[in-house]
Amino acid sequence: MSKLNIGIILGSTRQGRLSPQVGKWVKNIADRRGDANYEIVDIADYKLPLLGEVDATEQATAWNAKIASLDGFVFIVQEYNHSVTGSLKNALDYAREAWYDKAAGIVGYGSVGGARAAEHLRGILGELCVADVRTQASLSLFTDFENGSVLKPAEYHLANVNGMIDQVLAWSGALKTLR
Numbered sequence: 001m002s003k004l005n006i007g008i009i010l011g012s013t014r015q016g017r018l019s020p021q022v023g024k025w026v027k028n029i030a031d032r033r034g035d036a037n038y039e040i041v042d043i044a045d046y047k048l049p050l051l052g053e054v055d056a057t058e059q060a061t062a063w064n065a066k067i068a069s070l071d072g073f074v075f076i077v078q079e080y081n082h083s084v085t086g087s088l089k090n091a092l093d094y095a096r097e098a099w100y101d102k103a104a105g106i107v108g109y110g111s112v113g114g115a116r117a118a119e120h121l122r123g124i125l126g127e128l129c130v131a132d133v134r135t136q137a138s139l140s141l142f143t144d145f146e147n148g149s150v151l152k153p154a155e156y157h158l159a160n161v162n163g164m165i166d167q168v169l170a171w172s173g174a175l176k177t178l179r
């Protein structure tokens with residue numbers, strides 16, 4: 001059976017964001033497993049305007065094609081005002097069927113591990129027919145980032161990232177049979 005394609009989606013797009021560091025850390029852990037094809041999906045690359053603001057057929061087509069090419073997702077979720085970023089919500093809104101019947105895990109960060117944003121994301125994913133797995137890694141801005149800016153994750157997060165990926169792969173494989 002061919003390997004599953006898993007996208008590690010960076011949820012933030014602001015200048016100076018921390019999400020590329022977190023995404024790279026997760027991808028390194030994932031790549032060491034060798035059990036799926038893992039790739040970083042950077043929302044910023046797609047230059048999505050606010051949905052409906054201007055004609056964005058080209059950007060929307062490219063974004064939908066990327067999401068459609070993936071079997072499952074790991075969302076890198078940062079907390080903005082107790083929720084997900086506007087960029088992530090906008091990107092989620094830009095696709096519909098491309099998300100359906102796939103699985104997702106979450107790696108969050110924030111003052112309380114991005115927990116409130118992660119819970120909001122789980123609600124949104126339900127509407128998009130994405131099955132969110134239980135195991136989650138939650139990084140603290142205070143203890144897992146040096147000076148709040150350089151990722152130095154505590155050792156115990158490794159088990160959560162791997163446990164989350166185990167579940168994403170199991171569910172992504174099962175849901176592939178529905179599509």
Ligand SMILES: Cc1cc2nc3c(=O)[nH]c(=O)nc-3n(C[C@H](O)[C@H](O)[C@H](O)COP(=O)(O)O)c2cc1C
Pocket residue numbers: 012013014016017018019020078079080081082083109110111112113114141
């Ligand atoms: C607009 C805004 C709102 C924020 N609100 C929260 C918040 O409600 N809770 C929290 O824990 N952190 C909050 N933060 C801190 C972010 O979680 C932190 O800056 C994190 O690094 C953002 O991710 P990014 O660097 O990838 O953009 C906020 C940051 C911004 C820019």
